[in-house]
Amino acid sequence: MTIRLGAGFFWTTEPFHEFAGLLEEAEQLGYDTLWLANEKFFHDMYVMATVAAERSTNARIGTFIADPYTHHPALTAMAIGSLDEVSDGRAILCIGAGGTGFPPMGIQRVKPALAIKEAILLIRELLAGKTVNFEGEIIKFKNGRLNFNPRADIPIIVASRGDRVLQVGGEVADGVMIATYAEPVGLRHALSMVEQGAQRAGRKLSDLRVISRVDACIHPDRQAAIEAVKPMVGVFLWTSYPDRTFVELVGLEVPAELEAIIAKRDYNLMKENTHLIPDSFVDKFCWAGTAEEVADKVTAVAEMGIHDITFLAHAPEGESTRHTLIEFARTVKPMVEERLRGQ
Numbered sequence: 001m002t003i004r005l006g007a008g009f010f011w012t013t014e015p016f017h018e019f020a021g022l023l024e025e026a027e028q029l030g031y032d033t034l035w036l037a038n039e040k041f042f043h044d045m046y047v048m049a050t051v052a053a054e055r056s057t058n059a060r061i062g063t064f065i066a067d068p069y070t071h072h073p074a075l076t077a078m079a080i081g082s083l084d085e086v087s088d089g090r091a092i093l094c095i096g097a098g099g100t101g102f103p104p105m106g107i108q109r110v111k112p113a114l115a116i117k118e119a120i121l122l123i124r125e126l127l128a129g130k131t132v133n134f135e136g137e138i139i140k141f142k143n144g145r146l147n148f149n150p151r152a153d154i155p156i157i158v159a160s161r162g163d164r165v166l167q168v169g170g171e172v173a174d175g176v177m178i179a180t181y182a183e184p185v186g187l188r189h190a191l192s193m194v195e196q197g198a199q200r201a202g203r204k205l206s207d208l209r210v211i212s213r214v215d216a217c218i219h220p221d222r223q224a225a226i227e228a229v230k231p232m233v234g235v236f237l238w239t240s241y242p243d244r245t246f247v248e249l250v251g252l253e254v255p256a257e258l259e260a261i262i263a264k265r266d267y268n269l270m271k272e273n274t275h276l277i278p279d280s281f282v283d284k285f286c287w288a289g290t291a292e293e294v295a296d297k298v299t300a301v302a303e304m305g306i307h308d309i310t311f312l313a314h315a316p317e318g319e320s321t322r323h324t325l326i327e328f329a330r331t332v333k334p335m336v337e338e339r340l341r342g343q
Helices: 016-028 045-054 072-085 112-127 163-172 184-200 222-240 244-250 256-262 269-274 279-285 291-302 323-340
Strands: 004-009 033-037 061-064 091-095 132-135 140-144 156-159 175-179 210-218 286-289 308-313
Touching: 004 016, 004 061, 004 091, 004 163, 004 210, 004 323, 016 061, 016 091, 016 210, 016 244, 033 163, 045 061, 045 269, 061 072, 072 091, 072 112, 072 163, 091 112, 112 132, 112 156, 112 163, 132 244, 156 210, 163 184, 163 286, 175 184, 184 210, 184 244, 184 291, 210 222, 210 291, 210 323, 222 256, 222 269, 222 286, 256 269, 286 291, 291 308, 291 323, 308 323
Parallel strands: 004 033, 004 308, 033 061, 061 091, 091 156, 156 175, 175 210, 210 286, 210 308
Antiparallel strands: 132 140
């Protein structure tokens, strides 16, 4: 059984020439998809995705993630159609609710499941070359079309850990990216949500591409790896507030002191308070530790039938994410595939 690997690139602060070299190396390591982040006020996602397209040959190029609030879905259709041309048909539109960077712009994340569904419906019509009038509850578009001819069947993936958004993915998308559930207990629940949505549309779970997306750090020092991913745990605890369903689902509770800080809705407070995140949150929502420990976690996911694995590489302070990218491709992936063959 073959594992299909995707690499997510987040908080891209490196100069373009360094980042481009990392993208080239990722493709050489065998990564199937390069996912470029939409973290606000870092490098622009579509510019970085274009760099990825120009510096790679076969790897697919994905948005990570587009959202229906900061970029009108009609402009998203325009951007993904353009990226698909630049990459010779390798673009993937991954869309979700987003959240980071919204407060400084005064943007509210209103009814995300509905907004994502409406966005996908509009984007599909525009990619099909139609002149569209769309009057949704959240998304509106009047008598417009794209003035070029994009590929109509650019894959659309919905990314989320939230129940309603996962259901929307099952209903209207080509696939789902299940975010941050690092163990089967969370994934089983997420898959049941996707299946509910698929059934509403007369589809089966097997009709969809299912991707497991988890933050990861591989390091000889397990505790160093755990600390490296905690800032990202803080990000999704902040963006999902006040919804704690996914936390309770895996038997955890956000510590009161940390929750009080999150409730202030000042994103800048998170980085200095990651020490308040218990290690148990990393165990449930990340893959962090030695290569063998990470392989144990990924194997448990793959044994559920999910062989499409995407991760965001993180590194301890002062170190590079390159080590995790290399170790995941050269050590973890072969180890997991060998275990699957032995079953």
